[in-house]
Amino acid sequence: MDWAASLQEAEDATYELFRGMKKVALTRNVLLPVGTDYTPPNKxxxxxxxxxxxxxxWPRFVCALPREFFAAVRAELTDGGTRASAQTRDMNPIYTGKDVSYIDTKQANRAAENAVLEAEQFSV
Incomplete structure (x- = not known):
């Protein structure tokens, strides 16, 4: 939506994103990630x-923090007598740039960074 030349174009893009994401949403609350870490806010x-x-x-677009989104999801699930399944790995596709807590991921990342560093030394 950030590339849009007008508000209407941005709204159209946002609605299309919502339509795609709602198919896989657990509740009527749908998280639409906007931007990434270390980027300016979406205009x-x-x-x-x-x-x-x-x-x-409907749908209502709400600017919210992730904790507010997850609280709304939990509340809706609780009202319906269900719960979400536990997620046991980091959610980097959702929270890009977020530090990971799994050693295998950190070790693989370090090995890749070292391989790139060595390759760069040969390219000079």
């Missing part, structure tokens, strides 16, 4: 939040 995100919600009743 349209707050405008979409305000304009879309002023015109439509």
């Amino acid at each position: 349209w995100v707050t405008d979409i939040h305000r304009d879309w919600n002023a015109r439509y009743t």
